Amino acid sequence: SQQGEEDPQALSIQEGENATMNCSYKTSINNLQWYRQNSGRGLVHLILIRSNEREKHSGRLRVTLDTSKKSSSLLITASRAADTASYFCATVGGAQKLVFGQGTRLTINP
Amino acid sequence: EPEVTQTPSHQVTQMGQEVILRCVPISNHLYFYWYRQILGQKVEFLVSFYNNEISEKSEIFDDQFSVERPDGSNFTLKIRSTKLEDSAMYFCASNIQGATGANVLTFGAGSRLTVL
Numbered sequence: 180s181q182q183g184e185e186d187p188q189a190l191s192i193q194e195g196e197n198a199t200m201n202c203s204y205k206t207s208i209n210n211l212q213w214y215r216q217n218s219g220r221g222l223v224h225l226i227l228i229r230s231n232e233r234e235k236h237s238g239r240l241r242v243t244l245d246t247s248k249k250s251s252s253l254l255i256t257a258s259r260a261a262d263t264a265s266y267f268c269a270t271v272g273g274a275q276k277l278v279f280g281q282g283t284r285l286t287i288n289p
Numbered sequence: 290e291p292e293v294t295q296t297p298s299h300q301v302t303q304m305g306q307e308v309i310l311r312c313v314p315i316s317n318h319l320y321f322y323w324y325r326q327i328l329g330q331k332v333e334f335l336v337s338f339y340n341n342e343i344s345e346k347s348e349i350f351d352d353q354f355s356v357e358r359p360d361g362s363n364f365t366l367k368i369r370s371t372k373l374e375d376s377a378m379y380f381c382a383s384n385i386q387g388a389t390g391a392n393v394l395t396f397g398a399g400s401r402l403t404v405l
Contacts, residue, residue: 212393221293221380221396222332267332276322276345277394279332 184280185268191286198255200283202268203248209271211244213253216265216282225253225266258287291315295381295397302371303405310366310400312381321364322382322394323356325349332380338364371404378402 185202192198202211210229214222228235228244228251235242241254255262265284269277294313302308314321323335336346338356355367364383368375378401382394 214396219378219399219401221398222382222394223396224393227393276334276337278334279324281331 185266185283187283188281189284189286191288192258194258194260194287194289196258198258198262198285198287200253200266200285202251202253202280204251204268204270204278204280205249206270208246211242211251212269212271212277213240213242213251214267214269214279216267218264222267255285258285260287260289263287291395293381293383293395293397295379295400297400298398299401299403301403301405304373305370308368308371308375308402310368310379310381310402312364312366312397313362314364314381314383315385315395316362318383318385318395320344320384320386321356321358322384323366324380324382324396325377326380326399327374327377335366335379368402371402373404376402376404 185200208230210227212227213225215225216222226237226240226242228242230246233244239256244251251268263286265282267279267282269279271277296311321338324332325335326332334347336350336356337344353369357365378399380399381397384394
């Protein structure tokens with residue numbers, strides 16, 4: 180089954196550094212999305228990359244997709260304390276649903 | 290900005306009791322979803338709903354669960370006889386085109402269910 184699996188499970192960096200999170204999945208996809216979740220809150224969509232795209236940018240976010248390796252990465256540049264959250268990748272295949280990974284807990288230390 | 294609203298934000302119930310979680314999706318959205326997240330674990334798909342019927346459901350969504358769109362605005366998740374393992378955060382989401390479309394899911398803030 181499709182399943183996004185992120186690594187690392189937890190990442191702690193200093194403010195201003197770049198944060199990179201990876202996601203792997205198992206089956207073919209239509210698109211892959213990244214979501215953010217602040218502690219105890221809902222998920223907020225960050226960025227979507229289609230299966231025929233290799234890279235996408237949105238502000239300080241950069242997402243790559245390698246369909247041959249079934250993997251994606253999310254890079255947050257110049258991190259801020261407010262970026263502290265959990266980040267999830269989610270895959271969309273033929274069914275009308277998102278399949279989420281385990282998530283990466285990102286902590287930005289001031 | 291339009292948002293998905295969920296009530297209650299937190300509900301505590303006794304094992305075996307019925308629980309109804311309510312959601313008001315974004316008004317022009319056509320696809321509705323329930324997901325759940327057990328504390329510290331990943332977000333799991335429960336059910337999707339379109340055109341007044343379930344379009345897909347997971348193995349978690351057994352006979353104890355049901356969904357309903359009783360009027361033009363509300364979308365509810367009912368758990369008939371709650372178990373301890375139903376304790377989780379339940380998220381409602383909606384979408385205008387379905388998950389494979391260009392649009393993405395908009396999630397509510399969640400309803401935390403605690404079963405004692």
